[in-house]
Amino acid sequence: MQEAERARENRLEIVKAHSHGQITKRDMFRWGIYGAGGLIAAKHGLSPFVRSAYAAVPTGTPASPLFGAQKFHEPLNRAIVQPRIPLVSAAGSDDVLWMGPDGRPLSEMPGRRLSYHDEWSKKGANWQRLSNPLTGRGPCEGRPPGEFFAHQRWSKDPTSSNRDLFPKVGYLMSLGQCQSNTKYCNEMPAQNANALWSFGVRQPGWRGSSSGSRLGYGAPCLIKARYGEPMLTRIYNDLPVDRTQNGGFGRNEISTHFHNAHNGAESDGACNAYHFPGTFYDYHWGTTLARRDMPSIRAFNDPLYQKKASGPDNGDGLVLVEGDYRELQGTLWFHDHRFFFTAENVHKGNFALCNYYSGPDRANTDVRDGVNLLLPSGNATAWGNQDFDVNLAVTNPAFDKDGQLFFDIFDTDGFLGDMLCVNGTYYPYMEVLPRRYRFRILNAAMSRFIKLAVAVNNSRTFSSGTTVPFWFIANDGNLLVNPLQLTEMEEQGVAERYDIVIDFSAFADGDSLYLVNLLQQTSGMKPDGAVSMSNALKGVAADPCVGPIMEFRVRRGGIKSVDDPSRTYTGLEVDPSADFTNSDWKSGLKTLTTQIPVVAPVRERVVEFNRSGGGDSRDPKTGQCIPECGTIESFPWAVRINGQAAHSLNANRIGALVPKPGEVEHWTLINGGTGWDHPIHLHFEEGITLDRGGGSIGPTEKLVRKDVWRLRPGGTVRFQVRFGEFGGSYVNHCHNTVHEDFAMLLRYQLLTPAPNDPDFVKTGSRPHWQISNTPIPSPDGVTFRVPEVLPEAQPTFKPPTKA
Structure with a gap:
C-alpha cells in the first residue's frame, strides 16, 4: 500500500x-x-x-481511505433549489433588469441581447467598468461579440413571434471553490478549496477574488424551470486566476453546457466559448418546446394537443406555448464543457441539475385538468413539488491518502473511482413514506456505467434480497409512451437519465430497501458485465462499486416536507399520484405521451467512433490545438464521418452541415471496436431510437427519444432526428468524458433560413444562414478564426445500398 x-x-x-x-x-x-x-x-x-x-482496485491506486466512515449512516442530501430572480424589461432598450424583493433593480449589470464584449471592444468611456474586475484584462463578459453570439429569439416586441422567449426569470450562479467544511460524510475530511469546484448561488454585486471564492455547494444545485418562462442564467467564473491553483487537476476556464435543452448555440456551452476567472457568461435558456416553427406536424389526432403544449401557471391553470407536446423534456442537467478538460472539471463537481415542468408533468398531484399526469410529487406549491419527486445524481469519486478528491490526468482509457456517491453523499439513506415516489437518476460519473435495481434489505413480510419491481417512465428526460414495469434497469451510460417510480406501500414501518448497482467494471474502457443480485449484495472484491449504493428506510409518518417546512406527514395521507397498475394504464387508455412517427429521411449520416492511432488535434506545423490543450500529448480517440478520414477533436473543424431546419435525418452511430464502449451524446436535439443494427433493443429505448446512446462493444445504433428552431455550432461526442477529452468529438453546424427565404423573417432574422467563425478566447478578449469545413460535412451523403 x-x-x-x-x-x-x-x-x-x-x-x-x-x-x-x-x-x-x-x-x-x-x-x-x-x-x-x-x-x-x-x-x-x-x-x-x-x-x-x-x-x-479500479483506480489502479490504493483504495480511498474512509476514516471510519460507514455506509448508510448519512441522510441523503437533497438537491439545493436555486432562488429565482424576477426580470423586467428596461425602458428604451431590449435589456432586462434583475429585480429585488423590494421591487428595485439589483446591483447587477442588465442582461442584453449582445455581449458586453461588443461595447468593451469600442474602448469608450465605459471601457474600465466593462473590463474583467479581477484582472483588468479583457471584457467582463466571456460571451463572444457579434451577432453570431447574440441571444437568438430575444425580443420584447409584442408583435414578434419570438416575444414568448424573452427572459422572464433569472438565476445568478457561481462556479467556484467549495464552501468551507464541505464533506462527503461526517467522518471524512473537509475538501480543500481547490479539491472541489462546484456551483452555488451568487449574491448580486459580489466582486469575487483573484484567489477564488468559496461559493460552491457540496451537493448538486437544482434549477426548477417551467415551459412558458424563459430564463437568463448568469454564471460567474469564481475560480482562482492562477491556473496552477487547481489541487492537481482541473482547468479554471469554464463553458457551461445545458444538457440537452433546446437552446441557441451561443447558449449551448459547446461552441468553444469558454471564459476566465472574474468574468460571467449570460446563457439564454428559453425553455423552448421543439417544433414551434412547424405547426403542421403536431399531433392533431389528440384533442388535447394544444393544452399539452404548455407550462404550469402559479395557480391550477396552464400557459400555452408553441411547439409539439411530444417533445416535452423533464430531467436535465448542466455541466462544464471546456474542450480537453471536461472530465477533470466535471469530476471536480462542475455540474448541476435542472427539471423542466410542463402541463402534463407539472409536479402537483392536486391539479386534475385532464392534462396533468399526476406523477408522484406533492401539492404544497402550484408546480415543481419535490416531496415525492427526488433527483439522484450518482458520482464515482476516489480520494488520496489525505481524503482529497483524486483524478489521474494521464489516463486515456477512462477514469474509475472506487465508490459511488449520491448527491455528494457517501452511500446515503433516505426516509420514505409507504407510497409512490419518483426518482430522477443521473449517471454523473466520468467513465463508469451502472445498472441499478431495488432489493429488500430487512422486512417483516419479504425475504432479504427479494427484487422489488418499479415503473420506468422516462429516458434522458423524455417520457415513454407507456410506463414499463421492470425489476432491473438497462445499463446506464455516463450522462444518461432514467426516471423511475417506486411504490413503497407494501412495506411496513421499519422495513428497508437498497438501491443496488449490479454492474461490475474494472476498466474505464467498458463494463465487465452484470452480476446477480445475491452476489451484488455480498460484494465483489474486484469492484467495490458493485452492491448497494443507497438505502430507503420506510416510515409510517413523521417525515417533514421539503416543499413546506411547516408540514410533517403523518403517513395517513391518501396517495393521489398515478397508479400504473390501474386498468386504464394497463390497457393503454392512459399514456404518458404520444409516439412521434418514423418518416423517410431527407439524408442519412454514418458516424464511427474508434481509436485513431494518434489523432490530429494538434496543428502539424505549430503544434497548437484549438482550443489550447495544455500538456496533452496523445489523442487516441477519433471520429470518422461517412467513411472519410478519422479526425480527433479540433474545434475549428466542421464535420457535418445541417442545411435547413425541419428536415428529417437518420444517423447511424458505429462503435469501431469491441474492446470498449461509448455513450454517445448529440447536443441540442433528441433522436428517436430506431434499431441497433440487428442487436437487441429493449422497450426502454425502442422508438424512445434520447440524447445519449450506449453503442455497446462493436455495436451500432440508428436514430431519427429533426433539427430546428435555432442555428449555430453544436457538437456530437462520446460522454465517457475521458474519451471526449482525448479527443472523441465532432462539430456540426446548423444553418437557418437565408435572407432570400420567406422563413428568414418569420423565424427571426439571424446570421446563422452562414457558417459561424470559431471563437478563440483569451484573457484579453475573443478573436475569431475561419473554420475548416471537411468534405464529409456536405449534406449529400447517401448510405450504400444494402445487399
Missing part, C-alpha cells in the same frame, strides 16, 4: 511540474518517463497503473 501511494504521489508531482513548465516532454523522454508512443511510462514506483497486490 505504501509503494502504491508513493507511485501516485510521484505521478502527481510529475503532472504538476509539467503543467507548471518546470520540466518538458523532452526531459521526461530522456529520463524514461515517457515512452516512444508519447504516453507516460508504466514503471513500478512511478505509475499507479502497474497492477499489483498493492493497487488492485
